[in-house]
Amino acid sequence: MSEEVDLIIEATEDDMKGAISHLKKQLLNIRAGKASPNMLTNVQVEYYGSMTPLSQVSNINIPDARTISIQPYEKQMIVEIEKAIMNANLGFNPTNNGESVIINVPPLTEERRKELSKQAKAEAEEAKIGVRNDRRNANSELKNLDISEDLLKSAEEEVQELTNKYISQIDKIYEAKDVEIMSV
Known part of the structure; x- marks a missing residue:
C-alpha cells in the first residue's frame, strides 16, 4: 500500500482509540454503587x-x-x-x-441502577458514533487520493475491519459496566 494510505489508516486507528479512552473516562463517572x-x-x-x-x-x-x-x-x-x-x-x-x-455511599435503588445503565448505554452509543465518523472521514480521505480502484477497495476494507474491532471493544466495555451497575 502507498504511504499516504498507511498514514490515513494509522490516524484513523488513533482516532478510534481516542473514542475508546473517552468512553472509559465517561464510564468512570457513572457510579456503580461501590465507593470509589x-x-x-x-x-x-x-x-x-x-x-x-x-x-x-x-x-x-x-x-x-x-x-x-x-x-x-x-x-x-x-x-x-x-x-x-x-x-x-x-x-x-x-x-x-x-x-x-x-x-x-448509599446503595443504589433498582430504578437508579436502570437509569445508570441507560446512561452507560448512551455513552457507548456516542463512542460508536465517533468510531463510525472516523470511518467515514477515513473513507472520504482515501477517495480523494489518486490511487487504483483495487488499492482503494483494500484500504476501505482495512478501515472497516478497524471499525468492527473498535465497535466490538465498545460493546465489551459497556457490557462489563452494565454488569457492574446491575449487580447488587
Missing part, C-alpha cells in the same frame, strides 16, 4: 483563594465498599472539603470526625 475515589474527581476545594482538586489537598481512601474517607493534609481544610462535596451535587452527605471527612 473516582467519584470525587470533579470536586474542587477552595485552597488559599484558588480552586484546587480535592485529590491535591487530601488523601482519599476506601476503607470498605460503602465508605470514602478523606484525610486532609491540613486540619483546617475539613470544613472546606465538606462544603465542596456538598456543592458538587454528588448526592453525598459528608460528615467529619475532627480528623477526616467520611462519606457513606
Whole structure:
C-alpha cells in the first residue's frame, strides 16, 4: 500500500482509540454503587483563594465498599472539603470526625441502577458514533487520493475491519459496566 494510505489508516486507528479512552473516562463517572475515589474527581476545594482538586489537598481512601474517607493534609481544610462535596451535587452527605471527612455511599435503588445503565448505554452509543465518523472521514480521505480502484477497495476494507474491532471493544466495555451497575 502507498504511504499516504498507511498514514490515513494509522490516524484513523488513533482516532478510534481516542473514542475508546473517552468512553472509559465517561464510564468512570457513572457510579456503580461501590465507593470509589473516582467519584470525587470533579470536586474542587477552595485552597488559599484558588480552586484546587480535592485529590491535591487530601488523601482519599476506601476503607470498605460503602465508605470514602478523606484525610486532609491540613486540619483546617475539613470544613472546606465538606462544603465542596456538598456543592458538587454528588448526592453525598459528608460528615467529619475532627480528623477526616467520611462519606457513606448509599446503595443504589433498582430504578437508579436502570437509569445508570441507560446512561452507560448512551455513552457507548456516542463512542460508536465517533468510531463510525472516523470511518467515514477515513473513507472520504482515501477517495480523494489518486490511487487504483483495487488499492482503494483494500484500504476501505482495512478501515472497516478497524471499525468492527473498535465497535466490538465498545460493546465489551459497556457490557462489563452494565454488569457492574446491575449487580447488587
